[in-house]
Amino acid sequence: MREITAAVLENKRIAENIYALVFLTEEEIPVRCGQFCMIGVRGYPLKRPLAVCKAEGTRITVCYQIRGGGTKTLAESCKAGEKISVLMPLGNGFTLRPEERRIAVVGGGAGVFPLIAALREFQGQKQLFAYMGFKNKDSVCLYYEMQRGEKLVLCTDDGSRGVKGTSVQAFLSDIGAVKPDAVLACGPLPMLRALKSGTKGLDIPVYVSLEERMGCGVGACLVCVCNKKDGTHARVCRDGPVFRLDEIEV
Numbered sequence: 200m201r202e203i204t205a206a207v208l209e210n211k212r213i214a215e216n217i218y219a220l221v222f223l224t225e226e227e228i229p230v231r232c233g234q235f236c237m238i239g240v241r242g243y244p245l246k247r248p249l250a251v252c253k254a255e256g257t258r259i260t261v262c263y264q265i266r267g268g269g270t271k272t273l274a275e276s277c278k279a280g281e282k283i284s285v286l287m288p289l290g291n292g293f294t295l296r297p298e299e300r301r302i303a304v305v306g307g308g309a310g311v312f313p314l315i316a317a318l319r320e321f322q323g324q325k326q327l328f329a330y331m332g333f334k335n336k337d338s339v340c341l342y343y344e345m346q347r348g349e350k351l352v353l354c355t356d357d358g359s360r361g362v363k364g365t366s367v368q369a370f371l372s373d374i375g376a377v378k379p380d381a382v383l384a385c386g387p388l389p390m391l392r393a394l395k396s397g398t399k400g401l402d403i404p405v406y407v408s409l410e411e412r413m414g415c416g417v418g419a420c421l422v423c424v425c426n427k428k429d430g431t432h433a434r435v436c437r438d439g440p441v442f443r444l445d446e447i448e449v
């Protein structure tokens with residue numbers, strides 16, 4: 200991990216309430232899918248964690264949903280040509296074992312962004328079946344990036360695009376046909392809970408990236424601590440953000 204000053208190439212709206220920020224690093228920094236960066240926002244002492252969505256040489260793309268003051272300021276005030284402070288790469292990222300060949304990728308909302316990095320990294324190496332959920336047709340973005348696998352099921356809560364319902368519902372109704380060896384997932388906590396109960400007892404490892412609130416992003420402040428099933432605790436920034444879903448409390 201290092202702290203760098205990156206040059207913003209663009210910061211543009213790609214869907215309702217969602218922006219893509221593209222920046223250039225001075226030299227290529229190896230990044231694995233599921234790893235994230237802490238992005239400095241003008242006027243905010245704490246950087247904000249965002250998953251790396253695309254890493255193409257020195258060109259890094261993160262995509263973000265406006266949630267509160269930090270992301271709103273980022274969307275409104277960060278312009279091309281500006282320099283931003285970035286800590287990266289952070290976290291463990293998604294790892295698949297060689298015997299895990301058929302992979303279901305289940306994302307909801309802003310959780311699709313680290314999974315796009317996974318689709319890009321594992322394309323051609325694994326058989327990928329993607330189930331991606333959004334609020335409505337206006338919040339769907341990066342459609343072409345989600346199409347990298349054997350199959351894509353696009354879902355919206357209101358049915359205005361794709362299948363009506365959640366990505367977890369779509370995945371669970373397909374699980375018998377797809378027979379995944381493993382699942383990669385990211386999304387809001389209710390989604391992860393539904394995935395956990397839906398895959399209980401099936402003996403399919405579910406690797407989930409947690410999007411906890413963070414302070415430092417490097418293991419020092421303990422803001423991001425989560426509870427593990429064995430009674431211990433883990434720092435999401437340092438020990439994660441990717442965990443096996445059956446090993447953590449969600």
Ligand SMILES: Cc1cc2nc3c(=O)[nH]c(=O)nc-3n(C[C@H](O)[C@H](O)[C@H](O)COP(=O)(O)OP(=O)(O)OC[C@H]3O[C@@H](n4cnc5c(N)ncnc54)[C@H](O)[C@@H]3O)c2cc1C
Nearest residue numbers: 247248249250263264266267268269270309312410411412
């Ligand atoms: C490893 C990691 C990767 C992430 N990747 C992405 C990404 O690729 N794209 C993206 O859009 N978001 C991502 N997030 C979430 C993103 O970091 C938060 O949305 C952002 O920090 C909110 O900052 P803010 O100043 O806009 O909101 P704040 O003003 O800090 O908070 C606004 C509201 O949102 C709630 N909130 C803030 N952070 C979170 C959170 N992490 N989870 C749930 N509720 C929260 C607060 O409690 C508050 O109610 C990621 C988080 C982590 C930990």
Ligand code: FES
Nearest residue numbers: 414416420421436
């Ligand atoms: S954010 Fe500070 S320890 Fe994880």
